[in-house]
Amino acid sequence: MRLTGSEIIMECLLREGVHVMFGYPGGAILPTYDAMAKYEDRLHHVLVRHEQGASHMADGYARATGEVGVCIATSGPGATNLVTGLATAMMDSSPIVAITGQVPIPAIGSDAFQETDVTGVTLPITKHNYLVTDVDELAYTMKEAFHIARTGRPGPVLVDVPKDIQNAVTEFIYPEGHLILPGYDPPAAANSHEIDAALRLIDQAERPIILAGHGIMMSGAMQEVRELAERAQIPVALTLLGKGALPEDHPLVIGMMGMHGEASSNLAIQEADLLIALGMRFDDRVTGNLKTYAVNARKIHIDIDRSELNKNVRADVGIAGDLKTVLKQLLPKLERKSHHDWIHQIRDWLEDSSERDILNYDTPGVLLTAQVINDIWRHTGGDAITVTDVGQHQMLEAQYYPHQRPSTLLTSGGLGTMGFGFPAAIGAKFGVPDEEIWAIVGDGGFQMTLCELATARQENVNVNIAIINNHFLGMVRQWQELFFEKRYQATPMVNPDFCKLADAYDIPNRRVTQRDEIEDAVAFARSINGPTLIEFVVEKEEMVYPMVPAGADLHDMKRRPKPGE
Amino acid sequence: MAQQPTVNKVTVVALVENEPGVLNRIASLFRRRAFNIDSLTVGRTHKPDISRMTIRVDAGPEYARKIANNLQKLVNVIDVRVIDNEPHIERDLALIKVRSDDAYSRNTLTEICDRYPARIVDVGPHVAIIEMVGTETFVEKFIDEVRPIGIIEMIRTGIVSMGRGTRIHDTSVTRRDLARAALQASAMRNGRIV
Numbered sequence: 001m002r003l004t005g006s007e008i009i010m011e012c013l014l015r016e017g018v019h020v021m022f023g024y025p026g027g028a029i030l031p032t033y034d035a036m037a038k039y040e041d042r043l044h045h046v047l048v049r050h051e052q053g054a055s056h057m058a059d060g061y062a063r064a065t066g067e068v069g070v071c072i073a074t075s076g077p078g079a080t081n082l083v084t085g086l087a088t089a090m091m092d093s094s095p096i097v098a099i100t101g102q103v104p105i106p107a108i109g110s111d112a113f114q115e116t117d118v119t120g121v122t123l124p125i126t127k128h129n130y131l132v133t134d135v136d137e138l139a140y141t142m143k144e145a146f147h148i149a150r151t152g153r154p155g156p157v158l159v160d161v162p163k164d165i166q167n168a169v170t171e172f173i174y175p176e177g178h179l180i181l182p183g184y185d186p187p188a189a190a191n192s193h194e195i196d197a198a199l200r201l202i203d204q205a206e207r208p209i210i211l212a213g214h215g216i217m218m219s220g221a222m223q224e225v226r227e228l229a230e231r232a233q234i235p236v237a238l239t240l241l242g243k244g245a246l247p248e249d250h251p252l253v254i255g256m257m258g259m260h261g262e263a264s265s266n267l268a269i270q271e272a273d274l275l276i277a278l279g280m281r282f283d284d285r286v287t288g289n290l291k292t293y294a295v296n297a298r299k300i301h302i303d304i305d306r307s308e309l310n311k312n313v314r315a316d317v318g319i320a321g322d323l324k325t326v327l328k329q330l331l332p333k334l335e336r337k338s339h340h341d342w343i344h345q346i347r348d349w350l351e352d353s354s355e356r357d358i359l360n361y362d363t364p365g366v367l368l369t370a371q372v373i374n375d376i377w378r379h380t381g382g383d384a385i386t387v388t389d390v391g392q393h394q395m396l397e398a399q400y401y402p403h404q405r406p407s408t409l410l411t412s413g414g415l416g417t418m419g420f421g422f423p424a425a426i427g428a429k430f431g432v433p434d435e436e437i438w439a440i441v442g443d444g445g446f447q448m449t450l451c452e453l454a455t456a457r458q459e460n461v462n463v464n465i466a467i468i469n470n471h472f473l474g475m476v477r478q479w480q481e482l483f484f485e486k487r488y489q490a491t492p493m494v495n496p497d498f499c500k501l502a503d504a505y506d507i508p509n510r511r512v513t514q515r516d517e518i519e520d521a522v523a524f525a526r527s528i529n530g531p532t533l534i535e536f537v538v539e540k541e542e543m544v545y546p547m548v549p550a551g552a553d554l555h556d557m558k559r560r561p562k563p564g565e
Numbered sequence: 566m567a568q569q570p571t572v573n574k575v576t577v578v579a580l581v582e583n584e585p586g587v588l589n590r591i592a593s594l595f596r597r598r599a600f601n602i603d604s605l606t607v608g609r610t611h612k613p614d615i616s617r618m619t620i621r622v623d624a625g626p627e628y629a630r631k632i633a634n635n636l637q638k639l640v641n642v643i644d645v646r647v648i649d650n651e652p653h654i655e656r657d658l659a660l661i662k663v664r665s666d667d668a669y670s671r672n673t674l675t676e677i678c679d680r681y682p683a684r685i686v687d688v689g690p691h692v693a694i695i696e697m698v699g700t701e702t703f704v705e706k707f708i709d710e711v712r713p714i715g716i717i718e719m720i721r722t723g724i725v726s727m728g729r730g731t732r733i734h735d736t737s738v739t740r741r742d743l744a745r746a747a748l749q750a751s752a753m754r755n756g757r758i759v
Contacts, residue, residue, distance in 0.1 A: 131586075183642045183643040183644075307638055311631070
């Protein structure tokens with residue numbers, strides 16, 4: 001079958017199981033857009049309003065489904081607009097394939113119109129990238145791109161396709177069977193010495209704790225982690241992206257760790273004599289000061305990326321492998337244990353935390369973000385997929401919206417990308433159309449990508465947008481309050497009327513200023529099959545507690561004073 | 566010739582696909598991870614598709630392993646090894662232009678070169694060029710001896726290194742060839758001609 005490069009791209013997407021792509025046309029990608037017409041019935045193209053939105057949508061799709069998300073952009077500015085989304089996906093190991101147009105090969109290097117060295121620009125923020133220079137290599141390259149994006153530690157892969165390659169005609173053969181990638185061989189299983197060493201440490205531990213990360217879900221090791229925790233009675237602390245790895249109402253789950261984690265989790269980590277780190281990477285937001293981090297604990301670290309072992313924290317037993325495979329090797333030899341005193345100790349800390357919970361305070365006449373998020377959780381039956389932006393609302397979501405199922409909290413953890421939430425929610429909806437999706441965003445971040453309201457309208461995407469509007473860049477304001485003597489430089493925001501804005505896009509909307517209006521507004525949003533927007537006007541100067549200041553010891557938390565303190 | 570053990574220096578050897586942009590990927594990785602390296606050499610192997618890199622790190626083996634683990638993640642890097650304690654041969658080559666405008670300097674030069682695997686490769690009325698090959702420390706020792714005569718210009722290639730014995734650090738698999746072969750095979754299965 002003789003096809004053009006553009007048609008080959010479409011054929012490859014179909015063979016990789018893609019049924020939706022997010023993109024924006026332009027000169028250098030036009031042949032590919034032209035070829036789309038023939039494939040319209042099988043490959044749906046979503047026209048975004050800014051390429052950054054396309055990259056976040058592909059990312060949201062990938063996070064919700066575990067499949068590769070696809071975004072398309074033209075050369076030059078189209079491609080550079082993808083950069084933030086690629087970096088976001090890179091940091092959170094999200095599998096996406098980005099296809100960009102490039103100027104024709106003879107024009108490369110001549111500073112042609114809309115020419116940018118896109119493989120150069122994206123080199124440090126992609127898992128791998130390609131500039132295709134021969135149409136005969138296009139199909140193979142596409143197959144490689146998908147394979148690399150979804151296997152091992154997943155990540156974004158970019159394929160830059162010059163316009164003349166898109167137009168060139170060749171015999172299309174999709175490579176069958178295994179790819180030959182001598183330099184790419186993600187680790188799978190552990191060796192028996194590693195398993196024995198890990199078992200020995202678990203057996204000796206009196207105060208063990210599991211640090212559950214995103215990798216559990218990417219490996220599909222939820223059941224194995226649960227078995228490990230239950231059989232050896234080990235409490236489980238979650239990273240932000242690890243939320244959902246185990247149901248949060250599981251008695252052994254003690255909550256999120258890190259800068260805005262549960263105090264009990266952080267104290268438990270500092271008191272533990274063994275950390276079992278599963279599919280997480282000891283980010284600075286998780287560890288605080290490395291010099292004082294879990295100094296009494298030995299560490300077992302299992303991650304598919306060997307370069308994560310001993311990067312930030314020295315592992316006594318470091319295993320590079322696929323978590324599910326490794327745990328399946330380990331579990332048959334694992335003895336039953338009980339750590340009654342240790343678990344009891346953590347419960348005591350938890351009780352102290354609940355006394356400091358803002359929801360247990362008497363706060364008449366004000367609407368708090370914690371109330372909004374907790375009420376959305378309650379009124380949706382706690383079963384919706386939430387997609388957050390970045391900042392105070394993100395941390396409060398993590399604290400007040402318990403997740404029972406894997407991949408139900410989609411959030412930009414590593415890069416902390418404002419503007420991620422709303423487009424990622426759109427992408428997620430295309431991936432899991434039967435799920436209820438809430439984009440929980442701040443007034444700051446939402447305005448970074450709100451142009452995608454038009455996309456949501458055009459495609460009638462059933463996404464509920466909850467804008468937490470405190471008229472501030474809340475988290476930056478919190479830092480200014482704590483560390484810059486309340487000098488609120490460039491954080492107060494004069495915002496548009498979000499409801500009028502929604503009106504302009506023909507999107508049904510509500511404004512909520514009182515807690516007793518929340519239930520109704522949530523019901524309203526759920527009743528509409530299409531995008532809705534609810535603006536929650538909340539208290540201006542809220543704080544997120546507990547807080548480990550950047551670089552401080554993990555146990556050195558700023559706590560909310562107890563009532564009467 | 567005395568093989569002197571080097572202190573606190575580790576060598577990382579990487580086999581990489583000889584493709585455009587590979588050096589860029591590796592340089593970008595070193596910059597991004599703030600890896601400090603001492604020297605880096607790239608050269609052809611007996612396989613045209615594969616280049617071999619020798620990276621000299623002024624640090625302990627643990628640091629070298631960090632570099633190796635990160636290098637291994639690059640798709641174009643086929644194999645990486647840290648050469649630490651295992652027996653190996655290493656060579657550095659220096660071209661040194663020195664003053665040789667009187668009998669004393671010329672005699673001293675000849676005398677020093679006799680004691681080292683060094684050759685005078687070019688002699689002019691005022692200067693001479695010496696080629697010195699040896700281990701890194703041996704080359705440095707030689708340079709120290711020559712220095713008083715007056716070094717005018719110098720270039721060193723950086724270390725290349727190879728493990729002794731039958732342990733082979735190479736691969737016969739080259740991706741481009743095999744990719745083509747796979748395509749051809751699949752085309753033939755489908756009764757088509759590429």
